[in-house]
Amino acid sequence: MGRTADAIAEGVAIATAAARLAVKNHILIGTIAENGIFDTDKYVADAREALRAMAEESEEVERNLVALRKRARGRHSDPSGTHDYRDRDVRNLRRRAKQSHGVASKLRELMDDEAALRTIVEEARAGAWADVRHNLDRRLRVEGMRPDQDPDYDRMREARMQALRLVDLQALSSQQRAKAKRNEPKDPDQAE
Known part of the structure; x- marks a missing residue:
């Protein structure tokens, strides 16, 4: 029974980690991308x-x-592939089915446990904030870096200058042409 209980506990741990990740993504999308507010009850429903x-x-x-x-019961020939089970596999298949049943039962119990759901949401919120904090810290460190602090500044300068000429200045020029075209007076002969 120890192996089955351990497998069930591991399956539940993996499933709750996946639920936490899903809720974290919902929090990031809902609060940042959609400019919403953090509502615990909404995310409890997402966790459920x-x-x-x-x-x-x-x-x-x-x-x-x-x-x-x-299907495997009573089949005693050699298997033709990985998932071609035989009678000798019946015990293992029964144990795996029992483990899957146990995981599903525990997850259904968690769905009704408000405290467990709120814990998943709080851990997801903390994970979302850690992601935001990490990204902000990384951007501020990179974008706020002075040339004398960047060990690759000299080596990468030519690539940055080329990108500026080929991408940024071309895009700016294109935008300026489009703006000028929009602001051109309309030809009165074409309006008729």
């Missing part, structure tokens, strides 16, 4: 939905393993 999807996935895996086990 993520756990539900993973519970359903575990239940589907369990159904598939049961079908494979039934």
Whole structure:
């Protein structure tokens, strides 16, 4: 029973980490990309939905393993491939189905545990803030760096100058031409 309980605990840990990642992404999109506010209750619903999807996935895996086990029973020839199960695999398939069932059951329990859902949301919020803080810190360090602090400044200067000429100045020129064209007076003969 120890191996099954350990496998179930590991499956639940992986599923809650995936739920936390999904909620973290929802927080980042909802608060930054969509300029929304952080609403714990909304993200609790997102966490519940993520756990539900993973519970359903575990239940589907369990159904598939049961079908494979039934098909494998009584087959004693050599398998033709990795997923061509035989009678000697029945015990392992039963254990794997039991593990999938256990993971799904635990995830369904977590879906009804408000405190656990709020913990997932809080950990996701902390992860989202860590990502934002890290990105801001990196951008400020790179963009705020002076030439004398950048060890690659001299080596990369020519590439930056070429990018400025070929990309930035061309784009600026194109924008200026488009702006001038929009501001041109319309020809009265063409308006008729």
